[in-house]
Amino acid sequence: MHEEQRVSAGVAVAAVVLGLMAMVGLLIAGFSAFALFIAHSALIPRITSVRVAAGALDVLLFALVILATFTIVGLFRRNSWARYSMIFLGLLDFVVFAIMAAGVLVARVRSGMGAMTLPNNPNVTLGQILLWLAAFCAMLALIGVWWMAYFGRSRMLGTFSGPAARLTQ
Numbered sequence: 001m002h003e004e005q006r007v008s009a010g011v012a013v014a015a016v017v018l019g020l021m022a023m024v025g026l027l028i029a030g031f032s033a034f035a036l037f038i039a040h041s042a043l044i045p046r047i048t049s050v051r052v053a054a055g056a057l058d059v060l061l062f063a064l065v066i067l068a069t070f071t072i073v074g075l076f077r078r079n080s081w082a083r084y085s086m087i088f089l090g091l092l093d094f095v096v097f098a099i100m101a102a103g104v105l106v107a108r109v110r111s112g113m114g115a116m117t118l119p120n121n122p123n124v125t126l127g128q129i130l131l132w133l134a135a136f137c138a139m140l141a142l143i144g145v146w147w148m149a150y151f152g153r154s155r156m157l158g159t160f161s162g163p164a165a166r167l168t169q
Contacts, residue, residue, distance in 0.1 A: 007076055008159065010150055014086065015075045017143060021093075022068035029061040064092075083151050083160040090147030097144065101137035104130050 007015075036044050036054050044054050071089065074082030107130065108114050114127030150156065 007078060011075055011159070014147060014150060015072045018068050018086070018089065018147075019072055021143075022065045022072075025061050025068075026065045029058045029065065032061075033058045064089075078160055080160045083156055086147050086151040090144040090151065093144030093147065094141050095144075097137045097141035101134045101141060104134040104137060108134070 032044075032054065036051060036058065044051060067085065068089065071082050071085040074085065108127055114125065114130070116126045118124050118126070118129075
């Protein structure tokens with residue numbers, strides 16, 4: 001590879017993180033589709049509207065995995081659209097995981113089960129588990145902030161608009 005065609009370490013790390021998140025998304029969508037269509041699991045009841053909504057979420061998640069895959073390839077090829085795709089995915093990541101973190105915290109407060117201990121470990125409460133889950137969702141939301149800030153910099157505009165950056169191919 002020529003020096004002018006190398007991507008920066010930050011772009012490579014962002015692509016790897018996006019790849020990991022896409023693989024997890026693919027696993028979730030695959031298991032959900034399996035539970036929906038093949039296993040006839042009790043996790044997804046046999047109510048038509050629920051099954052349609054679950055199927056629509058699976059399709060949306062598969063579409064995001066496909067977008068992430070194309071974005072990863074575009075990042076390494078330094079295509080200019082890949083930068084905008086990363087900003088979009090960062091915004092989507094931030095919004096989804098911030099809402100999830102807030103929802104978990106609201107559910108913790110409103111459920112009244114925050115002090116409930118686990119039957120097999122009385123030293124751990126449901127409230128502690130929900131706090132850890134909210135913290136995990138907040139960390140995932142911060143990945144979206146990182147992507148938006150990193151790929152929104154003017155330096156990235158130059159990185160993805162140079163001679164090696166192409167709109168097509």
